[in-house]
Structures are given as C-alpha cells and as structure tokens.
Amino acid sequence: MARVVFLVDEMFEDSEFQVPYDRVRGAGHEAVIVGLAAGKELTGKTGKVTVTTERAAEEMSDDEVDAVVIPGGYSPDHVRTSTAAVGLVRNAFNQGKPVAAICHAGWMLVEADIADGRTLTSWPSIKTDLLNAGARWVDREVVEDENLITSRMPDDLPAFCDALLRQVERGVAPRAEPAVAPEGTAQEPAPGP
Numbered sequence: 041m042a043r044v045v046f047l048v049d050e051m052f053e054d055s056e057f058q059v060p061y062d063r064v065r066g067a068g069h070e071a072v073i074v075g076l077a078a079g080k081e082l083t084g085k086t087g088k089v090t091v092t093t094e095r096a097a098e099e100m101s102d103d104e105v106d107a108v109v110i111p112g113g114y115s116p117d118h119v120r121t122s123t124a125a126v127g128l129v130r131n132a133f134n135q136g137k138p139v140a141a142i143c144h145a146g147w148m149l150v151e152a153d154i155a156d157g158r159t160l161t162s163w164p165s166i167k168t169d170l171l172n173a174g175a176r177w178v179d180r181e182v183v184e185d186e187n188l189i190t191s192r193m194p195d196d197l198p199a200f201c202d203a204l205l206r207q208v209e210r211g212v213a214p215r216a217e218p219a220v221a222p223e224g225t226a227q228e229p230a231p232g233p
Contacts, residue, residue, distance in 0.1 A: 042106035042208045043070045045132075047125055047148070048091065053113035054084035055194045056142045057091070060109050063201040069208060074100060076122050085113045098124035107208050108132045112143025112163065112193075120151035130154060133187060138207040140189040142200055146170050149188070159183055159216035160190045184213035 044064045048057060064071045075082065075093035083090050097119075108129055110116055119125040130152040133139045141149055146162035147169065149155040156174030161183045170177050182191045182199040189207065191200035207213060 041069055043072060043104060044107045044109060044204075044208065045072050045074045045100065045105050045128070046109050046111065047074050047097065047119055047128065048082055048093070048111055049075050049115045049118035050082050051085050051114035051118075052082065052089075052111045053115070053143055053194065054086050054089040055197060056111035056113065056145075057084065058089050059194075059197045060111070060140070060201050060204060063205060064109075064208075067205050067209070069106075074125075074128070076119065076125065082115075096124070097122055097128050100124075100128055102131050102135065105132050105137060107138040107204065108140065109204065110139070110141045110145035110148050112141075112145050114144070116141075116145045116147045120148050126152050136187050136212060138187050138189060138204060138212065140200065140204045142191040142196065143193055146175075146190060149173075149175075149190075154188070158188055159185045160188065161192050162190060163192055183216055185216035186214065187212045189213075 061071050073091050073093050074095045074097055078096045080093045129148055133154045143163045146166050150173040159176040160170055161178055161180050167177045181196040182203050184203050189203045
C-alpha cells in the first residue's frame, strides 16, 4: 500500500481532487490530504466538494510520501507560496517518486524548479509559464516524463489516474521524448494531410 499525498488549498478544482482521491483509495492505497495547515476546511471551486486537511506540508517527512497529486483550480497558486509545500514536491520528485499535476498545477512544478527540460502538458493558459521555466509543452491528455505526470483538464482524468496508479504500483515511466524540439520547446506536430 502506498501513501499518496493530495496537496490542496482553497478553491481546488473539485473533480481534479475527488476523482484521483477516490481512484487511489479504491485501489487500496492511503490518500492523505495535505495543505498549508492541518485541520483546515477547504472548499472546491464549485462549492460541491469540501475537505479538511489532515496534515500540514511542514509536518510531512520524505519517508511518509510515496507519491504527490496536485489538483488544479486556484489551489496551486496558494500552495506554491509555501516553502514547505514546494519542498515536499521537490523532494518527492528528486527521490524519483511520482508527482502528478493537472490543469494549473504546473505552477507548482515551476515553483519547485522541476519543470526545466521536462516534457509537460497543462491547461493552455499556463503554457507560457512552463515554457519560460524551460519545459517542453505539448497538448496531450496525459504526459509521463519519468516520475512527472501531467494532464490538461478534468476531461483527462481517466488517463491521468491510470498513469498515476500505474506508476504507484509498477514504477516510473521512461523519459519522454519531445515530438519536435525547436530551440528547447516542443509542440505537437501539425496533423498530416
């Protein structure tokens, strides 16, 4: 059984938290809700999902984390201001543990300084942020670049969850190769005739 940390704060994207959380628990793993403070009640963007953080990021030690999931919404903009939360993500990544970021959660990958040289996807509005951080951005439902798993939006959740559980249960994916890499950035190739 793996311990999967869900790193959240106020205004998380409801489904991007709930669907992976339920899939992780349904697969028999422990899902831990971690935020900026323990015992804080948080409400998702739509107001339909409310959760209470179980632990503060600063209370988590590296050996208590087997994988990290960062839902999108406005939450990533809040958690990236926490040195402890950024450190938790950076340490998990550096230790080869799966780090899964969806939608706007790519902001946390930039803040943790782990986007450089990686092939990633995200919600389109943060594409430039990822490119400026040195990532190769592609428009795909899920991208696995070793232990970094990224997706664009709630519609991508089935593929996102499948990739997360595959890495948690079977190990990390190989390094992603960009489709095209002009001047350090990757774009999807134009469709053929």
